[in-house]
Every structure is written in structure tokens, then in C-alpha cells.
Amino acid sequence: MRDVIVVGAGGGGPVVAKELAAQGLDVLLLEAGPRHANPRDEWTTFEDDANNPLTGYLRWGPSDRSKPAWFREWPQNSFVWQLSGVGGTTQHFYGNYPRAYPGVFEGYDGADKNGYDVDHRFPFTYGELVPYFEWVEATMPVMTAAMGHKEQTFFRGAETLGLPVQTTKTTHRPSYRPQENAILQPGGTAGKTASSELLVYPKATGCTFCGYCFQGCMRPNGAPRNQFAKRSTDNSYVPMALTANVWARGGKPIELITDAFVTRVHTEKRHGVLTATGVTWLSDGTEHREDARVVVMSGGCTENPRLWMNSGLPNPNGWVGRGYTDHFFDWVFGVFDDYTGNPKGVGSSARLDYPPYGGLENVGLPPALAAFAGTLSDSGIRGQYKNGRGQTGPWDGPAGRVMGPELKEVLSHGLDRLLSVLVITDDDVEAQNRVTLSALPADENGPIPKVTFKQRKRTARTLRNREFMARKAAELLRGAGAKKVYRIDWAPLILHVQSSMRMGSSERNSVLDARGETRAVKGLFVADNSALSNGLGGPNPTLTSQALATRTAEKIFSTYFGGDPWVRSSSPVVSTDPRISVRLGQLGL
């Protein structure tokens, strides 16, 4: 009998595991994929080797890469980028840690208060979450991003839009700024040389500007795991959870089991109340079962609903899996005469926020991913067909795929003379965008999920926001000096995932209560992006998700273990703490 079992070691689960381990609870963390314990022996910097969704080391599939990936049904042209393995999608993320816009919380009273998804706000105030934002920001740590040439180019464009520079953590108005990100600032030789001999820890500390965020961070070379520049959870929260006894008084290290796919959450009626009792997982085809006082689902926006349904848990209001938000991304890029520095440095170190419409950020990509990004579209192929869309605007020609001879010409102009902008939409929670179980065959872990996005039938506000932000992206690129600007009109590329098990104030359209516990099953909590109430207005979700997971950990501790909350009364330990490095070394981790 464990105190707590956490299902999934992605962006959210390790936060709960680490926080409760620090309080001395007995925590079991189960992860469906591998732990990449020795990235220097397991990883490269190559796109196909790393990112191929079928075969890459960062894919959604079992550890054994000779076996097929886990198939998921997407009944539309789209791509849901799930990852297995310790770290989950933080393994390939860019470490951006903006806070959610205040307008998506209850009690917001700004002049633009009616511009947000007013029917699906967080069931508490922005101020309530601030201490948790601060706690996570100090733990990671979150810093102001260093600038490379692609950021300089982005800022040159942003400066022409008549917006102020944001110099606070909280976003109060349309503005632009360097990212606040979970990337250690460059120190020593980092960022100042391309010489491999000089880029060795501790001569180099923090970000070396290698440009391989999407392939997984293992730099500077020679650094302890918890000193790698990018603070994915495999570099931050998981090392802390595994070493909780050395940095937290009374702390108890978690047990981490990898290649363990949870297939069922068990429940029983206690005093007439349905209560979680434990989980079953599959490991190498063998079933294992353990009981716990509390179970936390942290498998992500697609897998949590699947696990819920495969466990036969009740879904009285039908909202399990519904309300999936994805920021309805789009992709706009410019071709420049001059050097832009793409794809060097952190994947994305500059952003523009535009509440209540969404935001923009620059993105550097290597060649195959740049080609992929240029050909994922709902608007056909430029110059050939428009698939019923092909929007026109301040970009050149209709939106659509840049394909074949045109793609070759554009990319041959030089990857480092392009600048790409990710268009992030403040999208509404909608019941129709959802996870259900597929009619296609089950995999070894049970019936598979089907992820449906009705991208053309989204709310008028969502569609308007996307068009608004796409125009801003094109204007920014023109302002930065782009000679030609392309809009792709992406088909859903689902990388920012939120709210499919949403927390809300109303029993009619939420799965979780305001404490993060499921309304239908006591002792069962959800702590990851799926617990978010909405798409946050557009900011990248990890910080808010981790802040909420920290708050949920406190609620678990106080509700089920009789403990006191700690965030307002103590100071966090930073995840780069040398005691963690030493202990990881002793454990051979």
C-alpha cells in the first residue's frame, strides 16, 4: 500500500511526486516509456533519429524502438505529438514558461474581461495561483532568455508594431519580450564559441546555443543531469524526486518504474462513495497491481481520458475527454536577405503576447522539421489547390503548403535566412473537440483513444483570434525585413494540449473540482495539462500546469494525509542544487 501512485512522468506527474516526496510520503511514479538515463549514449542531434514519430527516440511508443509506435486515431488531417519516456513532451519542448493571462481566471475585472473564454474560467483567481507560479519559477529556475540573432530579428519586427515591452512576469496588455524560460542562462564559454573542446562543463554552464532543444537537452557536455540547460522534468523534477532525502528534511525518495503502462484505475465503494484504491500496469506483458491511498492521473490530455474510459469510471456529465484545447496553431515564416540565426540557440526565445487574442513566438527548426512544418496544411498546396480555404492577407499569395519546387527554392535560400513564427490562438473550450475510444483495434494496453478536432467548425471567437494573430505574425515579419512571407494555415498540430479533464466551478462542464480531485471518484486526482480549465489565453501551458500541480499536491497532502500546506510558508529548493547532483552520482543516475 503506497501513499500515492502517480501515473505518468511527463510535465505534471513529477511535480506532484517531487512535492509529496519532500513531505515524506511514499510515492510510486509509473512511466509508460523509458528513462533515458545516459543521453550521451542514447541520443544524437539528428532529426529523424530523434523526432521521427514512428521510430525516433522521442516518440510515443515502447522503449524498444524496433517495435511499432502506439497508434492513435485522428479522424482528420492532424498530428497529435505525444511522447513517452521520463520527461514526456518536456523532453522536446523549448522550455517557455510564461504565466497564464489573468483574464482566464475567475474574478478578473480588466477592461477586456469579456474578450476571453468567459464560460470556462479557472474556478479561482489569478492571485490564488501567483505563489505557485513563484514556487515553480524558483524551482526550475525560470530566467529571462538570452538573445541570439533570430531573437534580434524577431524584436526588430516587434518594434514596428507599436506595442510596449513587457518587463514583468504577469502579462497585463499586448506586449512583446524575451521569453521567460526554464533554460539556464549561458555562462563561461557557452554561447561564445562553437569549439567543442571549450564547451565542456564547468568551463561552459547553461545554454550553449546548440539549437537541439527538440532533440532533447544533454548540454553542456559533462554536466550533471540536473545542470543541463533545459529544465525538462527529466532534468529537474525527476532528479529532485529521486533524491528527496538529501535536499528536503524528512524527504523520502520516490520509486520510479519505467516501461510500465497503466491500464486500469481501481475503485471501490466506501461508505457509499466511489473511491480510488490503486492501479494495474503492464510491464513486458505482465500485469502488476498496487494499492494506494491516492491515485494521480498525469498521463496527458489524450491518455487520461482513455485510462478513465478503459477503467470503466463514471462520466455523469459526459465531460471526460471533452473541451480539449490546442491553441489552434498556425505557421507563418519570412524569407530574408540577411542572416537570421535560425536554427541556432534555444528553439524559441522571443514572444509577443496579445490578450485576449493569443500570442506569437519565434521558432528555429532544422531542415526536415522545417520541411514538415511547411507542408502541414488545411489549405492545400500553394498555386495548385486551396482545399476550400487558402486565406489571403499581409502574406504573399494564398495560405497553403509550400511544396515541391517552391519548398526546395525557399529552403535552398538558406535555413539561416528564414525566420518562423508560431501563431498561438486563444482558443475556446469546446465540447466537440475531444477524446473518445476508437473503433479501431485495441493495442496491447487496451482500446485506443481517438482525438477529434473539428478545426473548421470552431467558435467564431477562436477562428477570429487565429486570423488576427496570423496577420500580426505577417506584419511582424515584414517589419523585421522579410522579403517574402508565407502562411501555411496548419492543420491541427497538437503540441500545446490542455483541458481535456478540465477543472471548473460548474458540475455541468468539468471533470475536476477546484482542488484537482475528480468529482466522480474520491482519492483520484488529475495533475497535468489536462487539468487546466482552459487554454490559458495562449501562453505555453507548462508553467501554469506545474503551478497547478504544486497546488494539487498541497490539496492531496492536507486532505488525505493531514498535513499543512507549505508553499506560502517555506522557500523552494532550486532543481540545480549541487546536493542533487552529488546524490544522482552516488546512485549511478
Place this chain on the structure above:
Amino acid sequence: MPVPDPPPLSRRAFLARIGVLGAALGGGGLLARSVIAPADAATNPLLPTTVDLIRPVLAALARDTLNGLTVFAMPGPDPYSRTQGTPSSTPGAIEAGATDFIINSLDNFVPFPDAIAQPVGAALVTGLADSGIALPGLEVLPVELRRLDRALAAYLQSDEALPLSFPIAGLLNLMATQVNPLAVNGPHLSPFARLSYAEKAKAFELIERTDSDLVALLDVQFPEPLKASVSGLLKFVGGALIEFATFGAYGESAVYDKVSRTLRARPIGWSHTGYQPHGPVEGWDDFIGYYQGRQKVSD
């Protein structure tokens, strides 16, 4: 024993449109005579079975079709790019090994469960094409055609796992002959590879059209509830084929050595784009400071 009726014209048209007829008996002529004249095979136990004989035909057809796809993503100096009407003097997808990349991905790594493969196989065995398109070059002897069809059926109904590249090629070829019926004949093995760049785009337009029921257009019989899933799946497949073809063409897979985890040569996509001219790095000297000198913010 009475001789069975030759397959109807609509079956002949279907086999022509998915490319099998041309590859096996037409310009391709890849099918061994022993299948066409099985009397020889029947009396000679050393000859391979019809399944063994048709398998390489279908593999060659799939490869040819997917060559037509990858040059659509990244043209080069090869014959497929010339046929497409967009030749390029610099290396393209063929030189970048993108066709191998696609075939390997489809056949070995896309989970293709039996519950889908079996209806797909059955559909290919029974598929008819009565779309009213006049197809040239169908004057194959009925007896030859019947034997080809039986060989195909024997293969598709065998216990062998169906490589996904074959039905994908069949889909592209069906769409190709919808766009241009003349594509049943010509250079290369497959109708899709015979299309111009604009015609290939039209074929994808048919696949992607969100208001059409592609399953109905294909005249393929799937049981419910799979039918709705397959219809949606095909829309996904249309986009994924394009994205995977470009990802493969610009990536390193053709020159990556899995054992040493290094590159044997500079990838084509890197040369075109100027990506990391001296190979992988530990870092770059691209740090130019902090915007407006600000290293920290707070509320």
C-alpha cells in the same frame, strides 16, 4: 470443368487503375509467364507459387508509385521529376533516399492491425471501378487477366501481413487515374508516377476534400463502425503522406549509421539548406546579449 467467366470490365478497370495491370502485364510486364500460363507451373514443382511471383510485382509497383510521391515533395535530376515536369539540377528526394524512408516507415513501423488490413485486402480482391472513366489500354486477354487476378487474390488472402505500402500505392494510383485516365499507360510502372506536378496536386485534392466520402468514391466495402474510421483515416493519410515525404527528403535517414550513430555523408537536405556546415556541434557563438540589457524581471 467449365472455364470461369473472365473478370468484368469494371474489375479490369480497377486493376488497371491501382496500377497492378500495367505493372504485371502491360508496359511493366513484371509478372512471370508461369503465372499467366499456369500449366507450366502446375507441372513443375520447382517453380515458385503464385504468391511468390506476385509479391515482387506489387513491391516494385509500390516503390515506383512512392518515387512519384517523393519527387513531388523534393524534385531532383531523376526521371520521375522529369515526367512530373519539374526537373532540377540539384539532388532531390530520390538521391536523399526518401522512397526507402517512406517504404520502411509504412511497412515496418506504422501499426497496421489485421482488423484494418483484412478489409483492405478484401477490398482489393473485389474492388471494381465503374466510375464512368474511359480507360485506354485495357485490351489484355481475358484469360491472362483472370490469372493475374487470381494470383493477386491468392496473395491478398494468404496469411502474409500486407505491407502498407501496397494499398497506399493503390490509393494514389486510383486517384491518379481519376485525375488523368491516360495515366494507366506510359513511362514508369505506376499511374501516379506518370502524372504532372499539377495532376499529382489534383490527386491529393481529391484525397483531402473534406466534404467527400472517399470510401464511397473508392467503392470499398468496410463494415460499420470501421467505415467511418477508415474515411477519417484516409483524410489523415493524405496529409501524412505529404508531410512524411518532405520530412524524409530533408532528413538524414539515408546516410545515418545506426551502429556508430554518426553520418556516413552529408545529408542532401543539409547541403541544400546550409544546415550546420561542419556537422553536429556542442554549441554556437550566437549569444549577443540580453534585450535592452535586462537579465531579470519581476512583478
